[in-house]
Amino acid sequence: MEGMSDAHRTDVTTAVEQLAWTMARKMLQLEPDAGPRSDLPDADVRQMWLAALTSLLAIRDSAEVLAASAALSAAQRGADYPAIGDAAGMTRQGARRKWPGLAGLSDERQRKLRWWSRRGDQFIQCVRAVLATSEEGPRLAALRERLDDIEQSSPAQRIDAFDMALVDAHTVAVGAPAPAGPTAERASGLLAALTADAYAAMSSHSSLVVREDLVCGTDGCPSEPIVELWRPDFGDRPVPACREHAVEALRQPATRIVAAHQPDVALSVFAEAHPAH
Numbered sequence: 001m002e003g004m005s006d007a008h009r010t011d012v013t014t015a016v017e018q019l020a021w022t023m024a025r026k027m028l029q030l031e032p033d034a035g036p037r038s039d040l041p042d043a044d045v046r047q048m049w050l051a052a053l054t055s056l057l058a059i060r061d062s063a064e065v066l067a068a069s070a071a072l073s074a075a076q077r078g079a080d081y082p083a084i085g086d087a088a089g090m091t092r093q094g095a096r097r098k099w100p101g102l103a104g105l106s107d108e109r110q111r112k113l114r115w116w117s118r119r120g121d122q123f124i125q126c127v128r129a130v131l132a133t134s135e136e137g138p139r140l141a142a143l144r145e146r147l148d149d150i151e152q153s154s155p156a157q158r159i160d161a162f163d164m165a166l167v168d169a170h171t172v173a174v175g176a177p178a179p180a181g182p183t184a185e186r187a188s189g190l191l192a193a194l195t196a197d198a199y200a201a202m203s204s205h206s207s208l209v210v211r212e213d214l215v216c217g218t219d220g221c222p223s224e225p226i227v228e229l230w231r232p233d234f235g236d237r238p239v240p241a242c243r244e245h246a247v248e249a250l251r252q253p254a255t256r257i258v259a260a261h262q263p264d265v266a267l268s269v270f271a272e273a274h275p276a277h
């Protein structure tokens with residue numbers, strides 16, 4: 001491994017050895033200063049070394065898990081495979097085999113940060129409007145908790161808190177019963193459009209969402225679908241819709257945008273269907 005001197009390596013070995021014996025003594029419920037002394041019976045010393053062996057392998061397993069997590073966090077902040085391989089003392093290909101899926105995470109994180117800096121305030125306002133106008137239930141309670149999490153989290157953790165809030169917001173916006181009254185209806189519809197837009201803007205796989213065979217769900221319409229809509233009477237399956245038919249459908253109560261094929265599309269379609277007063 002690059003970047004670690006022999007002296008530091010010796011320090012690591014000493015620290016790991018101390019940790020292993022601390023754990024071994026805990027496993028055997030021994031005094032804090034107990035160790036494999038030569039005046040002890042062989043059977044006792046044997047137990048100590050076996051416990052030390054168990055501890056050392058547990059430390060190795062934990063280090064593997066923590067190393068994977070460190071590689072992930074580094075990748076999210078811009079480390080590429082050559083840099084991760086360098087730090088891990090392996091080739092770029094070796095690092096990719098050991099921790100696949102880390103390429104592009106930095107881009108995804110940047111996309112998330114960009115979306116939240118553009119839309120974060122609107123999202124939070126919209127969640128508050130839904131919380132204020134909808135009937136209380138377990139889904140809303142979960143979403144309320146997420147808002148608290150966002151407000152209490154450190155800047156470094158905020159992206160994760162936002163991710164969780166999006167999942168809950170999507171569940172509320174799509175699964176909640178049709179809200180009573182136009183204000184509640186508008187808030188829920190906008191929340192659905194916002195979450196659809198967030199996923200369209202953040203996902204690195206948005207191109208995979210667009211299937212070649214997809215056409216507008218309205219009979220005989222030849223136009224290209226740009227969003228997917230859901231209404232309680234559709235059952236489980238969202239229906240693809242072109243812009244014109246999406247706007248028309250969204251003017252019906254309880255219709256929601258559940259996915260968008262491009263960023264910004266969900267919000268512009270929603271705004272056309274529900275012009276601000």
Ligand SMILES: [Zn+2]
Pocket residue numbers: 216217218221222223241242243244245
């Ligand atoms: Zn159409």
